[in-house]
Amino acid sequence: MADIFSATVIVATLSSGIRLAVPLLLASLGEAFGQRSGVLNLGVDGIMLLGAFGGYFTTLKTQSPWLGLAVGLGIGLVLGLLSSVISVSLLAEQGISGIGVYLFGLGMSDLLFQKLVGTPLPAASFQKAPIPLLSEIPVVGDLFFNHSIPIYLAFLAIPVSTVIINRTRFGMNIRAVGENPEAADSQGISVTRVRYAAVTIGGVLAGAAGAVLAIGLGIFQQNLTNAQGFIAIALVYFGAWRPLGVMAGSLVYGMVSAVVLLLKTRGIIPLGASDLAAMIPAVITVLALVVAARRFRAPTALTKPFIRGG
């Protein structure tokens, strides 16, 4: 009991917290792009599940986690485009259409898994890639610089996204069509094209999130994401549509998950309560963000389809 407060255990727990945060971070970062452009995509979890299955299955068959990740990205791209068609071109009610995408992903990923794999087999995972020198630093090195490459890339995506959203023409167009699509249209910006791009980025990142989750665990099962895609949507709101806010929320979630996992493996949480314990990370994340969130305004045109002259 006392040894859970030892330095090694604490470092290991925090480090696993960072790993656990990554799928959520990718998914909610992607969702932030879509929402900034005015499109709420409730299908994230479905895209994650299909990305997870695709990533797992490819890795299982080819032994290459990188190929698995690529397939996850590809699935995300296709489903992102599909979501764009539904929300942007077909002007669907966004509060509902995404649920369809979710249910499709949930059912399809399980069906494919049952048909193609059946019994869970462990697949290869990403190699750790300690960063030379930095990973030698005591404590900090193990915590931050001893992960696999996708994890570094995910955290790198945060500052990159901040720059894209705030400092590029593309980012400005995303913000403009999310706030006032009529204005953007009247200035000659294609609302449709910008929203397609933003929603598809969201799909790609959700696919990547699923793949990273499944390949990281080396396993797939029905409803592997456990509704993380929905937590991701909540994180976007509480993270005030900013990459940094989204990252903070994901880290809280990852850390709490890691602690719960630790308590479970140590038997401190009895097995019978493990289902109950599974919701702790989500609950604490949402509570933390509710407390921390300053009142930022949602993009004005969020969930509103755009019709010219309407």
Next chain:
Amino acid sequence: MTQLLEMRGIVKRFPGVLANDRVDFDLRAGEVHTLLGENGAGKSTLMKILYGLYQPDEGQLLIEGEPTRITSPTDAISHGIGMVHQHFMLVPSLTVTENVAMGTLSKRGRMNLRQVSDRIRELSESHGLAVDPDAYIWQLSVGERQRVEIIKALYRDVKLLVLDEPTAVLTPGEVDHLFKILRGMAEAGRGLVFISHKLHEVLALSDRITVLRHGRVMGEVEAQDATREMLASMMVGRPVRLAPDKPPTETGRARLTVRNLNVMGDRGLPALVDLSLTVREGEILGIAGVSGNGQRELAETIAGLRKPESGAIAVDDDDVTGRKPSAVRAAGLAYVPEERQRDGAIGAFSVSENMILVNHRHPPMSRRGFLRNGEIRQRSRQLVDEFSVATPGLDVPASNLSGGNLQKLILARELSGSPSVLLASQPTRGVDIGAAEYIHDRLIEQRGSGSVAILLISEDLDEILGLADRIAVIYEGRIVGEVNAEDADRQGIGLMMAGVSREDA
């Protein structure tokens, strides 16, 4: 002068409506050509066709003599056409510079916002359009936002600029300033299309005026040959009286008293500050002011829809402060709300159901909880006739009525209870001239009855000047001055609307 634009025989149909019926319109460089007409006359449709937002069903469009098809705003922009929309096309969370740069930056490469903001500074200096390029749009006043819209057009160096009802949100002083800038732009060789229904503004700014009615051109006149009455008659299709005759009346006792009212707005900031006023029977007190200075909160508080922080409201001798809307009504208040579709009627209900909305609980409209259809229909029929509400029947949904007819319905219902106070908020906004004339006559008639005190809240200064016996000007939630109608002048009230108090004015 060069012919910038020619639109020939433009036809645009919407389901059930002929929005533009063989409309001809042209614009020369260096002139201001006004499109004048009532709501729904087809002005905006025509301009949306010009800007590529709609495609015409028939007709031809020539830009500098060249037949042209404009299929999108991008197309319009590339032909040197700019548009200042009635609802500003700005992104509140972006800066002035970013809004101006939006869509103008080259497809590749980074954004060079420094260059854009330098150019904005130049333009704002040379045209007298004071705007800070680094400010966020949400920080700006309405007048400033409009300047940003104009700078957007200047930045793109448009040859032809369309302004859709640009003065709706401005104080009279701001309007004068805007007109100076627009005249300057015309003198510099640009062509301007001005869309409006405010007659004195049209006469002040235009070179030529084209009047539209029901999608058709009623005529084109030189502004110097036109008068307000003539233009109004062309818009309506019959002779129109612009100012109602207002016989002198005897004012009696105070029927509505408001004392030191303090009210919070929706954002938790004070919306009304120590506001006091009294309205006597037989008079109309007009509240003038620019939109958003507390008018809505004042009306809602009096009607019992918003709780005051402190202060007192009395209808006759009943203290109704903080009481429910039904209690305020029972005390004798009739209320014609600003948002008639939202607050004044239930669109999905029939005309007759709407007629009895406020008194359906009482006999003879209902008995033991059951509505009495016979009585209701009879009463509705009578009111529809009396107030000449044009409706295909008593059972059609109220949402089918035009703005003017819906407003007549609401007025009929409100006056049918013989109120002691009538609170009318923006009673003719967005209403056609004919219905506005009718509503004005009714208000004057109520005033003449000698038993009703009328509080008229309006952002239309002409309406206030034409109807009110006394005029109080509201600015940032305070009454900054009050004048008798006979001493009122447009300029003095305009200054007060901008916050200059009576003593300074």
